[in-house]
Amino acid sequence: MDYQFKDIEKKWQQFWADHQTFKAEDKTAKPKYYVLDMFPYPSGAGLHVGHPLGYIASDIFARYKRLKGFNVLHPMGYDSFGLPAEQYAIQTGQHPAITTETNIATYRRQLDQIGFSFDWSREVRTSSPDYYKWTQWIFMQLFNSWYNKDADKAESIAKLVEHFEQNGSVGINAVCDDEILSFTADEWKAKSHNEQQSELLKYRLTYLRESTVNWCPALGTVLANDEVKDGFSERGGFPVEQKKMMQWSMRITAYADRLLKGLDTIDWPEPLKEMQRNWIGKSVGASVKFRIEASPRPSPKEREAVKVLSFGEDLGEAIEVFTTRADTIFGTTFLVLAPEHELVASLTTPEQKGAIDAYIAQAKKKSELERMADAKTVSGAFTGSFAINPVSGEKVQIWIADYVLAGYGTGAVMAVPSGDQRDYLFAKYYNLPIIPIIDIQNIETEADPTKEGHYINSGFINGLTYKEATAAVVAKLEELGAGKAKVNFRMRDAIFGRQRYWGEPVPVYFKDGLPYLIDEKDLPLVLPEVDKYLPTESGEPPLARATGWNYIASPKSSPKERTLKRDEANSLSFGEGRGEAYPYEHSTMPGWAGSSWYWYRYMDAHNDAAFASEEAIEYWKDVDLYIGGSEHATGHLLYSRFWNKFLKDIGKVVEEEPFKKLINQGMIQGRSNFIYRIVSRINIPNIHPDAVSISHTFVSYDIVKKIWNNELLQVQLDELLNAYDRNYNISFDINHLQFQQNHVPVEFVDNDILDIDKWRKWRGDDIEADADFIGNFNGKFVCSWEVEKMSKSKFNVVNPDELIERYGADTLRMYEMFLGPLEQSKPWNTNGIEGVFKFLRKFWRMFHNDAWDFKVSADEPTKAELKSLHKIIRKVEEDVERFSFNTSVSSFMIAVNELTDLKCNKRAILQDLVIVLSPYAPHICEELWTLLGNEAGTLSYVPYPKFNPAYMVEDEYAYPISINGKTKMNLNISLSLDPPAIEAFVLANADVQKYLDHKSPKKVIVVKGRIVNIVL
RNA sequence: GCUCAGAUGGUGGAACUGGUAGACACGCAGGACUUAAAAUCCUGUUCCCGUAAACGGAGUGCGGGUUCGAUUCCCGCUCUGAGUACCA
Known part of the structure; x- marks a missing residue:
């Protein structure tokens, strides 16, 4: 039989499913290998040809590792909470769970037909209560923990309370809120329960705090920093504004240093590590206090604010700045505060009030975007107040300007115009002094941030070098109590609440305005039913619509019963027989919650008693190979590392880093095709000088190009124009000939030649169906092409289903790999797929005679045949180990070409060849494997052939x-x-x-x- | 601006530690088979000069350098893509 890929692929996919061929074992003598893909969000659009790229690579790797004798864990699941399903629910009223279910079914069907070797018995869905029970459980552990800087790890809140009871707040070195209280053990014990709880909240690793959040009115929710791009939401592109809100946050900043250090221990692409380093944004410097001079009498409230900022009581009111160049302190000629800085009002003198107020008003109006675009314009205002340089005693002006950001450092800077370009421009513009502080500094036209040379005009550091000066200044500041060495991070704590329905409920209820965890045995806290998926009229999140959705302490019924039977819960009156009812938290968790630990669930996917058993975690440990897109660099991949480190701290997992090796597959871009329509300008005098007539005549792109380049012969041009005139009876000037570029669906185009009939059929009744096509001189109609994002509106989406229908999954798998290096972004181009298909047919033919009967010979192989075989055995081994899948596809072609030329049909050669090719083209190989007389399904676990260098000599x-x-x-x-x-x-x-x-x-x-x- | 990645035929790409540049495939051109088309097979295909071959010259974004020898290493530049930003 000829190569019947449809029958073969269906047969083996069914076989693998029936026999659970790829089920990973939990206990075995084999070494473990964990190959993970970033699980998809099941969107309604289904898979396009770009999605499976990484999955195919990881599948080849997983299959290869099985042949190499590893116990391979290669699971798949769905990140199934998310915005699109919810938005669809808002529009249609359909429950997101139903939408999600439908989409998952589509994904599963599409994934199945590509022939992946996933262990589906371990499938996870983040939106399933069995799963998010443990997401909630991890949240509870975070709530019950604080970060002990001395131990450099998270510890339980109980331990903190113990310390407070014995020693008060002395001796606690924690990552916590700024406004913590100092107290003795007795003072602590004297506090009310509520006071204690409210103080503890300042230490918890997940905490509630009023913070400035990225609020997206159009989506009605808060977004994380990494979900905002240039002031617009990443999803949907809606404007985002800053708003103060009570929000759950995750104290990821506690882990900033460990997240940074850990990067050196993992095998990840360097650009991605660099992105995480930038995101964490560690800068080493010093904080310096400038005492305020002659400030107007502050109000008590402002005085309080000042106190918080200062750390040396004796200095009185001061402004604290952060600098990475303490050595330049003698060059400070003014201070600049962010317009939002809390001291601005108290610093403003009556004479300057007008200017300052006007400036603040103007700065407020500017959106984030305008502020960025405006980066070059210098603007600011003088407060009228002065501050004293703590080391030089110089008096400097205090200004406000929006080039200083409220959210970074202390929201105030010491301006050193000789060394900082922004300060330099500012000083020039407002005529403020510029003092050179290094002998070799050149500040004629711009600031010179050099660290070379020796200091001048710098008091006690004159003559010193950069290193010496920095140390000397910091020492002096510490001696004066006016500053200290400080490390600053750009990274902020991660906002954890979303005003959304389709997410994990936060397992928290409120009593006296304070949050408390629900009882662990009441997990999961199941998402309640609501009548509508919109916020309430008063702006509360959708969960506030769930009537009677309250936590009832000490219930009699089982938690499941209680949360599922909403009607029953509704009928309960407050406190009726079952204890008090308290309102639950109404916001839900963000999209990244469920994906921040899912790789552990695969290890033990059905465990009811733990997120995964100790034995399973001890055996599988971590992910050996993780493949996914780089778009998750500062989101998922950072949060996952954070949760992993936390779980390690509390002794639940064994590895500090979750993903040992990571590979980013490149993005598959679209390749759009275009056709060119004649558009001629009709000059109708006095009425419409620029009128354009849009014709229904299209011209082949190679002709269009020649017209643009004036390369067309007059005869050819006449012919073309004649064709046009014939149809429109308009004669026109060649100079008025213009073209309009139109997208054309890529499925009507083969090697950039348009199938005109298909196009006409597609246009249907439209007048364009009768359009004229002026082809080239070979009678072909050529389209141009460009690389664009793959999208429906550009008619360039290629669907894997269609390719599988035409060529089969094995061809698709190999072609996706053949396209180029895995990590490189590239446009999808179906043009070359025939070559791979031909290769598989040629491969199939090696096992068959001219009548298509299966026939292999038992003869001894020749030296040349053995050489071809062993060449490919070694090549594939090398290529797979370095993830160079494209080159092994070429090598397979070379091997089959060579062996075909040698007319080789010897079992001794072909059997090994089948094993080597099987990770790439598993279906055809399984079929040939059984035709060769082997037991069905054993191919996935046979040993990979051993390379013998003797044959290469x-x-x-x-x-x-x-x-x-x-x-x-x-x-x-x-x-x-x-x-x-x-x-x-x-x-x-x-x-x-x-x-x-x-x-x-x-x-x-x-x-x-x-x-x-x-x-x- | 900064950081990172990259630039090789008409196209996708190969050349792993400096050692025959263009493997493999697409496309194109020509041929065989066929009434014809599809499918299949064969030949050629970096560019230039030579009507063909031999032969010769140029050639991996640009300009230099190191070397017996450079797509590969070094210096300077151009362009493309990605990320990021008044981060003090």
């Missing part, structure tokens, strides 16, 4: 002979010869002598087994 090598580095000819020389013998042999050759032309060579380079180079 050659006696002779065709040495390239080059003269002055240019190859002229090849000479067959025995490999047993030594360089001097080779040299003699080559120089004795008559052809070589011809090139030498009686000259004697200056030098002869012989590299054994490589090359001979004669220098003349």
